[in-house]
Amino acid sequence: MTPPTRRAESFDPADRARRFAGPATGDERPLLTDMLAAQRHTLELKCRGLSTGLARRSAEPSTLSLLGLVRHLAEVERRWFRRVLAGQDAPALFVSEADPDGDFDGATDDPEVVRASWQAWRDEVAFAERFAAEAPHLDLEGLDDWRGPVSLRWVLVHMIEEYARHNGHADLLRERIDGAVGL
Template structure:
C-alpha cells in the first residue's frame, strides 16, 4: 500500500495576549501549513523537483525543516549536543539532495518527533534566554522564534509553488 500524507487541520493563531503563546501559535500555524501543502500526496509527488538544477521538493522541505527545528531550538536554544539528521560538512544539502531512496513516511515521522522534542527543549526557557550557535553567535530565544516563523513563511511559499506544479492546488 502506498503511503499518503494525511490531511491536517491548521490551528488558529493567538491574536492577542502574552507574547510567548502568540509566537508559538504562529510557529505552529506555519508548521501545519507545510504539512497541509503536502497532504494527499504520495511518495513520487513529494519527491518531484521544482526545476533543474534545483533539488527543491516537498519531501526535501520537510527534511530541511526537521533540520531547522533541531538546529535552532534543540542545538542552539536548548544547548543539546546533537548531530544533524540529514546534513553534514561533507554533505551540507543532504536534506534536499538525498531523497531518491528516502522514505517519506519515516521522514515525516522524524519531522513530527523533532517538533515535539524542540518544543519540549525550550518550553521552560524565557524569551530572553541567550542562545549560542555552534559558531558562537548569540541570539535570544525570541529572535529564534521570529527567525523560525520567517523561515517557515519563506519555505511555505516554495511549498505552495511546488504543490501547484504537482496538481494545480493552491491556497493559503
C-alpha cells in the same frame, strides 16, 4: 448553474480556520508559538494527500522538493532548539560535510525515506514545542556559531520567517504536482 470556485478551494476550508485559531492579542509567547505552529501546520497541509510526488523537483537544476523542505526544516528545528538553545550534542539528520545538501538531495519517493523524514520532522517539532513551553522566559539564550548569542524570542521569530519563506516554495511545488493552491 454552479458558481465557479477558486483553485484555492482545493484544500479543506476548515483547515484555514484551525490553523490560525490562536490568539491575535495578549502575551508574546503564545502569539509567537501559535504563529509558528500555524506555519508548521501549513507545511503539513501543502504535503497532505500525496502518496507520490513529495520528492518531485521544482525545476532543473534545483533539487527543491516538498520532501526536501520537510527534511530541511527538521534540520533547522534541530539546529536552533536542540543544539543552540538546549546545548545538546545532536548530530545533523540528513546533511554532512560530505553531503551538505543531503536534506534535499536525499529526498526520494521511497516510502521508507518519506516515513523517516516525516518522523524526524515530527520529533524535532515536538522537542521544540516542549522546549519553548518549558523555557523560563523568552530571553533564555543560546550561543550560535553564526549569530553569536541568540534568545528564544529571536529563534521563534526566525523560525516563523524560515517556515513562511519555505511555505511559499511549498505553494509552488504543490501546484506543480497536482494543481492544488491556496491557503
